[in-house]
Amino acid sequence: MTAIDWRDGPVECVGGYGRQLRPKGAKETGKWAGTVAHKARRLCATCYERQRELTCEPQPYRMVWRWQMLADAPVLHQEYEAIADLMDVLREMGCVLAARPARRRVVHGATPFMELDYRIRDCTPAERTVLAPPQPDTPAGGTDVATVVTA
Numbered sequence: 001m002t003a004i005d006w007r008d009g010p011v012e013c014v015g016g017y018g019r020q021l022r023p024k025g026a027k028e029t030g031k032w033a034g035t036v037a038h039k040a041r042r043l044c045a046t047c048y049e050r051q052r053e054l055t056c057e058p059q060p061y062r063m064v065w066r067w068q069m070l071a072d073a074p075v076l077h078q079e080y081e082a083i084a085d086l087m088d089v090l091r092e093m094g095c096v097l098a099a100r101p102a103r104r105r106v107v108h109g110a111t112p113f114m115e116l117d118y119r120i121r122d123c124t125p126a127e128r129t130v131l132a133p134p135q136p137d138t139p140a141g142g143t144d145v146a147t148v149v150t151a
């Protein structure tokens with residue numbers, strides 16, 4: 001979905017009730033007077049919740065992933081290693097990410113660890129079919145592809 005272009009003012013909610021939307025965080029004054037806040041997917045909060053109920057999409061919830069860090073490896077690399085391990089756990093739980101994980105903190109010391117904030121929700125039946133848990137005898141997720149990029 002493309003980003004909403006707010007330059008011409010309010011945009012109509014696609015929920016079908018004719019409400020005019022304003023960007024999240026904008027006050028209901030000036031050109032935004034008489035509008036309702038955009039929730040997501042070009043919908044106001046009311047239509048967003050209505051659509052979620054119709055499609056039975058589960059509610060997301062916030063979690064913290066604590067990951068034991070490795071010695072002598074760049075923190076940025078380890079962040080993605082942590083996310084890769086998180087994906088395996090989510091498949092086993094039957095959950096999917098609802099937002100990109102964000103680094104919360106890195107704690108150095110005898111047992112260094114990293115914490116990531118993330119939001120997940122339960123899989124829909126269709127998602128559960130394509131996101132089966134990783135099998136123990138095969139590598140989890142994707143395939144190894146070597147890409148060489150020259151500047």
Ligand SMILES: [Zn+2]
Pocket residue numbers: 013014015016017019043044045046047048
């Ligand atoms: Zn609406």
